[in-house]
Amino acid sequence: MIHLRNRALLAPMSGITDLPFRRLAHRLGAxxxxxxxxxxxxxxxxxxxxxKRVMGADEISPYVIQISGREPVETAEAARIAAGLGADMIDxxxxxxxxxxxxxxxxxxxxxxxxxxxxxxxxVIEAVDIPVSLKMRLGWDENSLNxxxxxxxxxxxxxxxxxxxxxxRQQFYKGRADWRAIGKVVRAVSVPVIANGDILSFEDAExxxxxxxxxxxxxxxxxxxxxxxxxEYGRWLSDKKGRxxxxxxxxxxxxxxxxxxxSMLDFYGRDLGVxxxxxxxxxxxxxxxxxxxQQSLWRIKLCSEDEPKIVRARLLEMxxxxxxxxxxxxx
Numbered sequence: 001m002i003h004l005r006n007r008a009l010l011a012p013m014s015g016i017t018d019l020p021f022r023r024l025a026h027r028l029g030a031x032x033x034x035x036x037x038x039x040x041x042x043x044x045x046x047x048x049x050x051x052k053r054v055m056g057a058d059e060i061s062p063y064v065i066q067i068s069g070r071e072p073v074e075t076a077e078a079a080r081i082a083a084g085l086g087a088d089m090i091d092x093x094x095x096x097x098x099x100x101x102x103x104x105x106x107x108x109x110x111x112x113x114x115x116x117x118x119x120x121x122x123x124v125i126e127a128v129d130i131p132v133s134l135k136m137r138l139g140w141d142e143n144s145l146n147x148x149x150x151x152x153x154x155x156x157x158x159x160x161x162x163x164x165x166x167x168x169r170q171q172f173y174k175g176r177a178d179w180r181a182i183g184k185v186v187r188a189v190s191v192p193v194i195a196n197g198d199i200l201s202f203e204d205a206e207x208x209x210x211x212x213x214x215x216x217x218x219x220x221x222x223x224x225x226x227x228x229x230x231x232e233y234g235r236w237l238s239d240k241k242g243r244x245x246x247x248x249x250x251x252x253x254x255x256x257x258x259x260x261x262x263s264m265l266d267f268y269g270r271d272l273g274v275x276x277x278x279x280x281x282x283x284x285x286x287x288x289x290x291x292x293x294q295q296s297l298w299r300i301k302l303c304s305e306d307e308p309k310i311v312r313a314r315l316l317e318m319x320x321x322x323x324x325x326x327x328x329x330x331x
Contacts, residue, residue, distance in 0.1 A: 001191070009216060010022070010219060015036070057086025097173075
């Protein structure tokens with residue numbers, strides 16, 4: 001098992017937790033970050049864009065690459081390549097609910113085939129000399145809640161950490177994650193279990209750990225527009241005296257957002273970087289403004305502009321407005 005800096009981890013999210021985002025979350029104190037999930041077939045084939053998605057081993061430590069696949073031999077080969085690229089740990093995805101993944105009978109679809117799932121786990125562990133972890137859901141549906149039994153067998157095979165999203169695959173992201181149900185996995189194994197799903201506040205993080213008994217939390221959608229939040233949760237959970245964890249200031253958010261925008265342009269190139277940054281800018285705007293009219297106004301200003309210099313100038317303008325509002329409130 002690799003060392004976690006604290007008990008709050010950043011979830012791998014396709015198209016979101018790219019290297020610019022992971023770099024920020026890591027620097028801002030996340031206990032662990034993972035590269036975006038990549039298909040074993042694409043990684044084994046050393047597809048150029050797939051290799052780009054798992055970059056970062058020379059910048060982030062420890063470094064984790066998450067792979068998804070259905071064929072044990074192919075998934076094991078992908079794990080070997082990931083280890084060769086500098087990964088300190090391999091994470092096997094058996095939790096992704098996306099149709100494009102499950103229609104290929106990978107991701108959470110593997111929970112319907114525990115024997116095949118265990119064959120994949122065993123093949124990956126045999127292929128590499130680094131720790132291997134597992135991410136999954138409670139089960140495929142309410143009639144097959146088999147996370148605890150799979151976790152027990154995975155631990156026996158050599159898995160060193162297990163993350164559980166508190167929903168079934170058929171729930172996708174509907175309803176509420178069942179943190180208490182994750183406790184069945186915690187009680188079934190001796191390796192660390194990380195709880196995932198619907199952790200959107202400091203109180204959520206603490207409540208999730210209390211109800212599940214998990215060793216840590218993994219933050220996914222709650223980190224969108226807030227790359228600093230995983231580190232803040234980690235400090236909150238580590239504070240024995242209760243709730244004096246430092247939180248980022250408005251000027252700190254300004255610096256992070258400007259850095260994030262520039263790093264996306266550097267990583268993807270000007271045109272693709274501008275386009276890929278828009279979803280992040282939209283999330284940042286929602287984080288900074290409660291008023292829907294202001295959110296709409298700044299989305300138009302920032303997300304419809306193709307010239308980076310103008311976007312950057314408008315970001316500075318936006319923060320000038322926010323700082324004035326903060327000054328008026330303080331007065």
